[in-house]
Amino acid sequence: MAVPVAAVRNVTKRFPGVVANDGVSLEFHAGEIHVLLGENGAGKSTLIGLLAGMQQPDGGEIVIDGQPVNIASPRASLELGIGTVFQHVLLVPSLSVIENLMLGGPWRRKLLRGPALARFRELSQLLGVEIDPDAQVGRLSLGEQQQVEIMRALWRGEKVLILDEPTSMLTPQGVKDLGAVMRRLREKGVALILITHKLVEAYELGDRISVLRLGRVVGALPPERLRAMSEQEATDAVIEMMFGTVTHHERDAEILVGRGRQAYRARVVDRTRAPRLSVRGLTTEATRGACPLRTVDFDLWPGEVLGIAGVDGNGQKHLAEVLAGQRVAASGTIILDGKDITADAVPERRRHGVRYVTDERVGEGTVGSFSVATNLVLKEIGASPFFRRGISDWDYIHDHARALIKRNDVRTPSEKTPVGKLSGGNIQKVLLARELNAEASVVVFNKPTYGLDLQNTRLAHERILAGADQGLATIVISTDLDELLEIADRIGVMFQGHLAGIVENGPDVERKVGLLMTGAKAA
Amino acid sequence: MEALLNQAFLTSLLFGAVTAGVPLLLAGLGEQISEKAGVLNIGIEGMMLFGAYTGFVAAYYSGSFSLGFVAGGIGGALVASLVVLLCIRYGLNQIVIGIAITLGIEGLTALLHYFQFSRTYPRLDQAPVWALPFLSDIPVLGRALFSHNPIVYLAVVLMIALVWVFRATYVGLNLEAAGNKPAALDAAGVSVVKTRAFAVLATGFLSGVGGAYMANVGAGLFVPFMTGGAGFIGIVLAMLARGKPVWVLLGAALFGISLAMTTALQVGGINIPTDVVQMLPFAMVMLVLVIFARHSVLPPALGLPYVRGER
Numbered sequence: 027m028a029v030p031v032a033a034v035r036n037v038t039k040r041f042p043g044v045v046a047n048d049g050v051s052l053e054f055h056a057g058e059i060h061v062l063l064g065e066n067g068a069g070k071s072t073l074i075g076l077l078a079g080m081q082q083p084d085g086g087e088i089v090i091d092g093q094p095v096n097i098a099s100p101r102a103s104l105e106l107g108i109g110t111v112f113q114h115v116l117l118v119p120s121l122s123v124i125e126n127l128m129l130g131g132p133w134r135r136k137l138l139r140g141p142a143l144a145r146f147r148e149l150s151q152l153l154g155v156e157i158d159p160d161a162q163v164g165r166l167s168l169g170e171q172q173q174v175e176i177m178r179a180l181w182r183g184e185k186v187l188i189l190d191e192p193t194s195m196l197t198p199q200g201v202k203d204l205g206a207v208m209r210r211l212r213e214k215g216v217a218l219i220l221i222t223h224k225l226v227e228a229y230e231l232g233d234r235i236s237v238l239r240l241g242r243v244v245g246a247l248p249p250e251r252l253r254a255m256s257e258q259e260a261t262d263a264v265i266e267m268m269f270g271t272v273t274h275h276e277r278d279a280e281i282l283v284g285r286g287r288q289a290y291r292a293r294v295v296d297r298t299r300a301p302r303l304s305v306r307g308l309t310t311e312a313t314r315g316a317c318p319l320r321t322v323d324f325d326l327w328p329g330e331v332l333g334i335a336g337v338d339g340n341g342q343k344h345l346a347e348v349l350a351g352q353r354v355a356a357s358g359t360i361i362l363d364g365k366d367i368t369a370d371a372v373p374e375r376r377r378h379g380v381r382y383v384t385d386e387r388v389g390e391g392t393v394g395s396f397s398v399a400t401n402l403v404l405k406e407i408g409a410s411p412f413f414r415r416g417i418s419d420w421d422y423i424h425d426h427a428r429a430l431i432k433r434n435d436v437r438t439p440s441e442k443t444p445v446g447k448l449s450g451g452n453i454q455k456v457l458l459a460r461e462l463n464a465e466a467s468v469v470v471f472n473k474p475t476y477g478l479d480l481q482n483t484r485l486a487h488e489r490i491l492a493g494a495d496q497g498l499a500t501i502v503i504s505t506d507l508d509e510l511l512e513i514a515d516r517i518g519v520m521f522q523g524h525l526a527g528i529v530e531n532g533p534d535v536e537r538k539v540g541l542l543m544t545g546a547k548a549a
Numbered sequence: 550m551e552a553l554l555n556q557a558f559l560t561s562l563l564f565g566a567v568t569a570g571v572p573l574l575l576a577g578l579g580e581q582i583s584e585k586a587g588v589l590n591i592g593i594e595g596m597m598l599f600g601a602y603t604g605f606v607a608a609y610y611s612g613s614f615s616l617g618f619v620a621g622g623i624g625g626a627l628v629a630s631l632v633v634l635l636c637i638r639y640g641l642n643q644i645v646i647g648i649a650i651t652l653g654i655e656g657l658t659a660l661l662h663y664f665q666f667s668r669t670y671p672r673l674d675q676a677p678v679w680a681l682p683f684l685s686d687i688p689v690l691g692r693a694l695f696s697h698n699p700i701v702y703l704a705v706v707l708m709i710a711l712v713w714v715f716r717a718t719y720v721g722l723n724l725e726a727a728g729n730k731p732a733a734l735d736a737a738g739v740s741v742v743k744t745r746a747f748a749v750l751a752t753g754f755l756s757g758v759g760g761a762y763m764a765n766v767g768a769g770l771f772v773p774f775m776t777g778g779a780g781f782i783g784i785v786l787a788m789l790a791r792g793k794p795v796w797v798l799l800g801a802a803l804f805g806i807s808l809a810m811t812t813a814l815q816v817g818g819i820n821i822p823t824d825v826v827q828m829l830p831f832a833m834v835m836l837v838l839v840i841f842a843r844h845s846v847l848p849p850a851l852g853l854p855y856v857r858g859e860r
Contacts, residue, residue, distance in 0.1 A: 078736075080857060101738030116733040118726045129726055130737030131719050178737070 029092050031056045031217040032077070032108065032186050037086035039072050046072035048241040049086065054186060058249070059208060059218040061232035063225070063264060065479045069241040070221050074188055077219075078110040079103035090185075101130070109179025110188040115171050119164030123174050126163055127181055149177045152184070152214060153207045168337060169200035176207065180216075187211060188219040193227060197337055198507065198540035205231055223480075224508070225261045235260070237267040244268070295515050300364065301325035302499040303468050308358035310344045317341040319348065320523035322358070326468070326499045331490065333514030333531070334503040335539050341523040342503045343385075346472040349501070350382030351375040362468065376405060379467030385476055385503075387453045394446025398438050399427035401445045402460050434459040435485075451482030458489055469493060471502045475509060487513055507539060519543055556689055562806070562813040563693030567701060568767050570805020572597070572776075574704050575759030576783025577790065577797040578711055579752035584787050585715070586748035587728035587850040591647025592632050594780030595654030596753045597760035600625035602658040604761025605673070605771035606665070614676055617765045618700055618758050625757015626750050628654060633746045640854030651780070659773035676766040698766050700758065707755075711794040724748055728848030731855040741855045756780060778831070785834055789841050800837075807833040 030053035039047040047069045054060050062070050075081045076088065079097040087094045090106050097103045103110070117126045128142050146159050155173045163171060172192060179187055189208075193201045208218055208231055222228055228235055235247040245267030252260060303326040312318040319341050326332050336342060347353035349360065351372040360368045362378055370378070384391045392401045403412045403423055412423050427441035436455045438448055445453055454474070461469065471490065475483040490513055494500045504510050510517050510531075517535060518528040519542035526542045529535055576593055583590040590596075604621025608614055631650060635641045680696035687695070715721040723744045726734040731741040763779065764771045782804055790796035807830045814826050 099738065099740075100736055104738045110736070112736065114732075116730065116736045118730045118733050120729050121722070121725060125722055126733070128719070129722055129734065130739045131722075135719060137717050137719060137722065 028055060030054055030089075031091060033089045034073065034076070034083075035087050035089060037073070037076060037083045037088065039069075039076060039081065039083050041072075045241050047076070047083070050238070050241070050243055051086075052236055052243065054217045054219055055234075056185075056215045056217050057212055058233045059212055059220055059231050061228040061235045062219065062221045062238060063223075063228055063235060063268065064238035065268070065481075068238040070238055071190065072241075073238075074110060074112075074190055074219075074221065077103065077108055077186075077188060078112075104130070104182045107183030107185030108188065109176075109181070109184075109186065111172065111175045111179050111190065111192060113190045113194070115168070115175065117163045117171055117174060117178070120162070122160050122162055123157055123166070124159040126174060127178050129178075145181065146177070149180055152180070152210065153177065154210050155203075155207065167200075169196050169203060172196070172200075172204065173207065180211075184211070184214070184216050186217045186219065188221075190221045191223065192220070193222065193224070194506070197543045198536060199544055201227075225264055226257075228264070229257050229260050235264060237264060239268060295327055295330040297327050297330075299327065302328045302363060304359075304361040305349075306359050306361075308345075308348060308360065309356045310348055310353055311356050313344075316343055317523050318356075319344050322525040324518060324525060324528060326501065328467075328497045328499050329494055330516070331494045331500045331502060331514045332528075333510030333517040334501060334520055334525075335507055335510050335517050336505070336520035336526075336543055338505050340520040342472065342505075342520050344523075345520065345525075346382065346384070346470050346503055349468075349470050350380065350384075352382070372405070379465050381461040381466045381469040383454075383457050383461050383469065383471045383474060385473035387450065387457060388446055391457050392445045392453060395444050397427075397442045398431065398436065398445050398448070398456055399424050399441040401456055402427050402430055405460065430459040430463065451478050451485070454478060454482065454486060458486070462489070462493060466493070466498055468499045469501070471500070471504075473504055473506075474502060475504070475506070483509075507536065511535065558813065558816075560689050560693045561816070562809050563690070565809030565812055566802065566805035567694060567697060568805075569808035570801040571697075571701050571704050572759035572763045572767070572779050573782055573786060573804050574708065574798060574801035575762070576756045576780050577786030577801055578704075578708060578794060579755030579759070580783045580787035581711070581790060581792065581794065581797055582724065582748045582755075583745075583752040584848065584851060585724040585728050585792055586745045587731060587848050587853065587855075588632070588636065588745050588749055589643045589647070589852040590629075590632060590749060590752050591644055591784070592628065592650035592654075593647075593752060593756050593783055594776060594778070595651040596625040596628045596756040597763070597776045597780045597783075598651075598658055598774070599628045599654050600753075600757025600760030601764040601775060602661065602760075602771055603627075604757070605764040608673055608761075608765050609671060614673075614698070614765060618761050621757045621759075621761025621764075622754040623757065625755070625760065626753040628757075629749045629753020632749050632753075636854065637742055637745045637749060640856060643852050643854075655774055658771075662771060662773055670770050670772060672770045673765055674769075676769070698762070700762055700766070705798070708794045708798050715792070715794070720747075725848075727855075728850055731850050732857075735855070735857060745855075756783065759783075782830075782834060785838065788847065789837065803837070804830060804833060 032054040033052065035051050037047050037050045038045065050069065050073060064070050076083050077097065079100045079102050082098065088097060089095070095106060097106065118129070124139065124142055124146060127146060128137060143159060150156065153173060153176060157170055157173060163174060166174065176187065192204055196204065212218060220231060233249045233252065235252060236243055237245045247260065247263060255263065305322055305324050308319055308322040310319045317340055322345060324332065334342060334345065344353060348355050351370060355368055359366055362380065367375055367378060388394045393404065403426065406412055408416060412419060412426065424441050431438060431441055434455050436459065437452050445456055474486050474490065478486065490500060490502060502510065502514060514531050516528050516530055517539055519526045519539055521542060529538045576597055580590055580593055600621035603624030604617045607620030608617025628650060632646060635646050636643045676698050678696050679699045684695040685691040723734060723739055727741050727744045734744065735741050760776060763776060768775065786797050786800040789800060811826045811829055815823060
């Protein structure tokens with residue numbers, strides 16, 4: 027077997043209180059896509075950080091072309107021919123494509139566009155993409171921005187390309203394009219490292235799969251074995267590595283492979299009755315950095331889960347806020363149970379049973395430095411029974427908190443712990459406990475599982491479905507289409523501030539939603 | 550009222566405007582470099598004042614004005630290195646440190662000046678003037694605009710050079726990235742800390758030269774607290790200029806004129822209380838802020854220390 031282009035040998039990295047990588051050994055070969063799988067906290071990102079020069083290992087060695095190397099900085103990593111595309115876009119939005127690519131050049135010199143453009147064309151051809159080098163990066167679509175990032179990663183050498191969850195922000199078409207780019211690069215002899223949560227992707231794109239768990243490599247499928255396996259066999263094998271042979275994690279596995287989506291949720295929503303929520307011609311004023319609503323119309327019935335899909339930044343945030351009462355509608359009406367609530371502010375809407383679970387869990391949803399107990403009454407400050415004549419009744423608030431913590435299984439040392447100290451999953455539980463505690467009739471979720479691991483994703487989904495089964499009218503805004511396929515009854519798509527269309531969840535829904543996401547009319 | 554419009558008055562008004570405007574131009578350009586790189590450099594007032602002091606002392610003992618400007622620049626950069634250490638390297642709050650530096654330097658320079666000169670205020674000779682050939686022969690404008698200390702022309706050349714640096718060099722690209730998306734600069738293999746440190750030191754040097762100009766050319770002597778808010782006006786100029794050096798020049802000209810008015814009106818014998826006249830430039834600051842502040846565009850990462858891996 028050929029010498030690997032890059033390898034980590036027995037690498038260990040400790041952070042205060044955790045061993046993020048514990049004796050990890052992996053090999054990356056030219057012309058091969060090596061998929062790393064694992065849950066949040068499995069140590070994938072740490073490993074990438076080591077290869078990208080963001081951190082240095084505490085033990086073990088990194089080997090490039092057979093030579094042990096010390097990657098002391100991001101520059102050193104780039105100079106070794108290792109390029110990384112991180113999960114979040116790392117481009118300067120105010121600069122042009124070519125300027126972004128030239129960033130990091132020899133600073134004493136004048137900017138030379140000529141050679142840069144030549145390299146740009148070379149890489150465009152390699153990737154098989156067409157982008158205007160003078161376009162401002164902030165105006166490109168996320169898919170195009172990612173292509174620019176791949177170019178930047180390959181700019182100073184195309185030996186190793188690391189992609190950290192590259193598909194999470196893309197449209198279905200964008201995912202397809204990315205797959206084509208990756209296959210092209212593989213043919214050209216680049217060693218690709220793909221980090222993903224999705225097993226389907228891993229099987230479709232990967233030549234070799236390694237599974238990490240709690241900082242260790244717990245299993246691997248080398249190319250010879252992987253090629254001989256069907257998708258079913260491969261995913262079964264990986265699931266076994268990730269969770270062990272005990273299969274009480276079946277639902278995790280289902281989420282992971284998206285197998286649940288074959289069995290569309292057979293929920294019956296009675297749409298003969300009057301809808302609980304009717305939204306007509308809703309628009310908002312444009313604000314800086316956020317897409318306003320242009321026209322939004324929909325009806326929502328009790329017990330129904332309406333998924334709102336779309337690429338981030340197409341008006342989802344405004345939609346959530348205007349439904350919650352946090353943002354003023356410029357025109358249009360919101361009717362709840364036959365009553366016009368358009369002009370009502372947050373407290374009135376809350377009294378009418380409107381609940382909002384924001385995507386900004388800390389900051390908008392909770393105050394990080396306040397205790398769990400205070401955060402649980404955050405929307406009832408000054409109201410009885412928690413406050414009497416404006417004075418907080420701490421005993422009552424703490425009792426209330428303890429009950430909710432118990433009922434919602436929030437893992438917190440005590441009700442007095444600052445909420446910012448909890449994990450993302452537990453902060454989400456605090457939010458759910460507060461928003462869903464009583465007399466809710468309409469709930470708006472904005473990216474309810476963003477950044478959560480499988481375990482907490484599953485819990486959140488169960489919570490949402492349980493609420494709907496009890497008759498809650500539910501709106502789930504998410505950029506993860508698989509999630510919506512999993513839990514929604516109907517899926518609407520936001521495109522440039524319009525609710526472009528609503529389709530029933532069922533066979534062929536992915537294609538229809540994908541079309542709507544790119545601005546095409548409903549098929 | 551006629552006195553206002555005669556030639557001598559106009560010449561002295563414009564000449565005064567240039568003298569008052571050049572330190573603002575230098576401070577504004579300096580602050581613009583920092584802000585581009587994402588550092589809100591409030592300590593610029595202190596940097597100017599320290600530059601004024603070191604510049605004056607150097608010129609006083611050596612008798613050389615050029616040496617005075619160099620010393621002023623170094624003095625300003627010295628103060629700036631404090632900001633580099635505390636705010637850029639250790640990520641402390643830029644506003645708090647900036648205010649502390651300004652207040653600290655005000656006290657320090659007053660103290661040093663007292664130790665050295667007791668209560669006397671020695672004067673320098675008239676600063677050398679370089680009258681530009683031909684241009685300085687134009688009536689009114691020639692005397693007012695084209696017969697100044699060379700540093701004045703250098704400041705204008707610097708403004709033009711910065712336009713080029715921002716648009717056509719790696720330094721400009723790095724500064725822009727450090728202020729807009731520092732993580733992108735880091736990922737591209739350029740140190741955000743070094744880029745910002747460079748920017749702040751450049752700010753310190755330029756504002757120090759500006760301070761030295763105030764002391765050595767504008768006043769001819771050093772008086773404690775003599776910058777009197779010029780650094781803060783520089784911050785205002787940089788904010789309103791939206792990253793464009795030309796606008797700093799225009800702004801500095803505007804404030805220069807209003808500062809010159811305060812003396813010109815008094816010389817011109819206009820019968821209004823001097824306190825009102827002296828208020829003029831600051832009323833101007835407020836007026837300009839009220840009219841234009843909504844249009845100021847600041848880099849997203851302004852004032853935020855960069856820590857790798859945090860978002």
